[in-house]
Amino acid sequence: MSLAHDARVTVRPTAAVQRSRLRGWPEIDNPAAWAVAAILLIMPLIANGFFLIEIFATTLILGLMALSLMFLAGYGGMVSLMQLTIAGFSAYMVAVFGVSGNANISLGWPWWLAVPMALALATIFGTLGGALAVRTEGIYTIMITLAIGAAFYYFTNQNWAIFNGHTGINTVATPNFWGVNWRADIPFYYIVLAVAALCYFAVDYISRAPFGLALQGVRDNPRRMAALGFNVNAHRVAAYAFASFVAALAGVLQVWNYRQISPGSVSVGACIDILIIAVVGGITRPVGPFIGALIFVLLRTFALDFLVKLGLDGNRFRLLIGLGFLAIVFWSSDGVIGLWQSWRRRQRSGAGSSSGRRDRESGQRSSQGSRHG
Amino acid sequence: MDSVAQRLSVVGAGAALELRGVTRLFGALAALTDVTITVRPGERRAVLGSNGAGKTTLFNCITGDFPPSSGTIRFFGEDVTHFPPYERIRRGLRRTYQISALFPGLTVQDNVYLACRGVSRGRFSFLRPGQNDALMHAAENLVQAVHLTAVKDQRVAELAHGQQRQLEIALALAGAPRFVLFDEPAAGLSPTERAELIEILTSLPAHIGYIIIEHDMDVALRVVERVTMMHNGRIFKEGRPQEIESDPEVQELYLGGGHE
Numbered sequence: 346m347s348l349a350h351d352a353r354v355t356v357r358p359t360a361a362v363q364r365s366r367l368r369g370w371p372e373i374d375n376p377a378a379w380a381v382a383a384i385l386l387i388m389p390l391i392a393n394g395f396f397l398i399e400i401f402a403t404t405l406i407l408g409l410m411a412l413s414l415m416f417l418a419g420y421g422g423m424v425s426l427m428q429l430t431i432a433g434f435s436a437y438m439v440a441v442f443g444v445s446g447n448a449n450i451s452l453g454w455p456w457w458l459a460v461p462m463a464l465a466l467a468t469i470f471g472t473l474g475g476a477l478a479v480r481t482e483g484i485y486t487i488m489i490t491l492a493i494g495a496a497f498y499y500f501t502n503q504n505w506a507i508f509n510g511h512t513g514i515n516t517v518a519t520p521n522f523w524g525v526n527w528r529a530d531i532p533f534y535y536i537v538l539a540v541a542a543l544c545y546f547a548v549d550y551i552s553r554a555p556f557g558l559a560l561q562g563v564r565d566n567p568r569r570m571a572a573l574g575f576n577v578n579a580h581r582v583a584a585y586a587f588a589s590f591v592a593a594l595a596g597v598l599q600v601w602n603y604r605q606i607s608p609g610s611v612s613v614g615a616c617i618d619i620l621i622i623a624v625v626g627g628i629t630r631p632v633g634p635f636i637g638a639l640i641f642v643l644l645r646t647f648a649l650d651f652l653v654k655l656g657l658d659g660n661r662f663r664l665l666i667g668l669g670f671l672a673i674v675f676w677s678s679d680g681v682i683g684l685w686q687s688w689r690r691r692q693r694s695g696a697g698s699s700s701g702r703r704d705r706e707s708g709q710r711s712s713q714g715s716r717h718g
Numbered sequence: 719m720d721s722v723a724q725r726l727s728v729v730g731a732g733a734a735l736e737l738r739g740v741t742r743l744f745g746a747l748a749a750l751t752d753v754t755i756t757v758r759p760g761e762r763r764a765v766l767g768s769n770g771a772g773k774t775t776l777f778n779c780i781t782g783d784f785p786p787s788s789g790t791i792r793f794f795g796e797d798v799t800h801f802p803p804y805e806r807i808r809r810g811l812r813r814t815y816q817i818s819a820l821f822p823g824l825t826v827q828d829n830v831y832l833a834c835r836g837v838s839r840g841r842f843s844f845l846r847p848g849q850n851d852a853l854m855h856a857a858e859n860l861v862q863a864v865h866l867t868a869v870k871d872q873r874v875a876e877l878a879h880g881q882q883r884q885l886e887i888a889l890a891l892a893g894a895p896r897f898v899l900f901d902e903p904a905a906g907l908s909p910t911e912r913a914e915l916i917e918i919l920t921s922l923p924a925h926i927g928y929i930i931i932e933h934d935m936d937v938a939l940r941v942v943e944r945v946t947m948m949h950n951g952r953i954f955k956e957g958r959p960q961e962i963e964s965d966p967e968v969q970e971l972y973l974g975g976g977h978e
Contacts, residue, residue, distance in 0.1 A: 555835050555843040558824065562832045565821035572781060572819070573889065574807040574836030583842055 394530040405541040409595035411623040411634030413588040419628035422564030427490040433611030435467030435596030446516030467593035475585025494616040513607025627682030734759040740789030749775040764938040767948035810896030822875035830857040837893030864888040898928040
């Protein structure tokens with residue numbers, strides 16, 4: 346133990362200096378992040394319409410929903426299964442207040458009125474759900490949010506006056522102004538990319554702001570937070586409000602993407618998909634949900650063909666996702682990010698002596714263990 | 719160390735902490751029975767007693783971690799019996815925990831920063847602290863005061879036990895504390911670290927009173943002017959350290975097992 350301690354003391358100072366210098370934006374110094382940003386920006390030059398929308402826009406939308414869960418679970422220690430439900434509620438509200446093929450239901454408001462309304466209502470919906478959920482911890486939070494998700498699914502199935510039952514609301518209008526059809530592939534891709542980037546940076550920024558730090562304090566030790574003067578439940582509810590807003594944004598993009606919304610989009614299975622996406626990607630950093638979403642969308646899109654080629658039922662793509670989920674949870678406590686980080690660590694320490702590596706790794710492991718414990 | 723009279727002149731008269739008939743039940747078990755204590759502002763007091771005497775429960779009732787089953791608690795004259803913990807903390811009450819209650823996923827600096835932020839405005843701020851953030855400086859000073867500047871960017875999970883105990887104290891001294899409850903701050907410390915602890919306690923500003931739970935008589939009796947003995951959830955004896963130390967009943971209780 347004392348050896349490990351010494352090793353850390355010699356390793357730390359450089360890392361510490363770096364961290365305080367880059368306290369603002371850790372990505373600015375990372376060439377890989379710049380490369381990803383550049384590729385995302387010029388994507389329409391590389392990818393055709395199918396890839397642009399079905400793969401990348403869909404990834405970013407699902408990633409946004411999973412990002413809202415990552416914010417709650419990673420920083421707040423609250424696993425909410427209703428993030429997709431909040432997005433779905435927002436999508437329904439866009440369809441109900443805006444213009445759609447179901448003229449008897451939709452109020453026909455222009456999009457610039459319908460969207461803020463949908464965002465506000467979905468944020469309130471998620472905040473109220475959160476206010477219920479914060480009275481519980483751990484598995485009970487999961488159960489309450491799952492119950493809210495399931496209740497909303499069955500409600501949309503059975504309510505015809507507003508949600509149009511199991512058929513849902515179809516041919517939802519998408520914005521069209523300044524002579525641009527914003528649902529055309531390329532403009533829509535950029536809208537989705539802009540919203541996703543905004544939310545990503547917002548979550549990253551807030552994680553180092555007092556609100557985000559306090560949320561991580563609540564995750565680590567709620568009782569001590571109360572003994573430091575924080576109203577823990579108010580903090581948790583505020584976190585739900587923020588996460589709900591992110592999920593609501595994703596819901597608006599989703600209904601514009603598919604131009605329809607039906608109970609199938611808010612099913613319990615879909616709620617759990619968001620959890621899988623977040624966990625597979627990794628919930629300690631905001632980039633994780635987007636990585637998880639990309640893996641999920643690629644599997645969902647291509648596993649079918651792949652399985653059929655192998656002579657299996659194409660609908661078994663969930664089996665692949667499930668196996669991948671198992672493997673990742675088994676090998677890494679923090680999804681793909683965790684795998685990546687441990688791989689990088691091994692690369693970097695390959696140069697150093699083997700004993701030094703062992704020390705550092707054991708230090709890392711023990712610190713992780715105590716954190717998850 | 720200043721005289722009691724000097725300290726009293728700083729803070730004025732009136733009780734800092736006043737417990738009347740405080741009882742706490744856990745089911746049929748009475749962890750505290752009819753506890754009445756008055757502590758003057760700036761007063762420094764030790765609470766002694768064997769395991770299960772109700773010392774930590776007393777702290778939990780004072781901070782509101784557990785509300786008392788009956789009785790009233792006044793903090794600087796204000797009835798805080800039904801206040802949630804955070805309201806009491808914002809009024810200047812602080813505490814440390816017997817088993818370090820820190821934020822292992824955050825750095826030392828962030829731990830102390832949170833403590834400073836908790837007792838000031840802007841707890842929900844979405845804006846990152848800037849270069850000249852006053853609370854950031856306050857946090858840095860506190861980190862320095864408990865000799866942790868060298869490790870301030872390390873995650874707390876990586877700290878040694880003694881360092882965690884020091885951080886535990888730093889968290890309780892953030893902002894403008896008026897009264898602090900120290901729950902066995904010396905637990906698991908080396909003799910050197912104990913000396914540092916005594917130095918930190920005795921150099922606290924005169925207006926800050928505290929109650930300290932401490933098994934180590936050498937530490938306890940050196941940093942307080944009054945001692946309360948607890949036994950089986952009741953106040954057993956109160957007096958000056960010398961009186962308590964030489965009291966035959968206390969000696970029998972402490973040296974002769976304690977449990978019944």
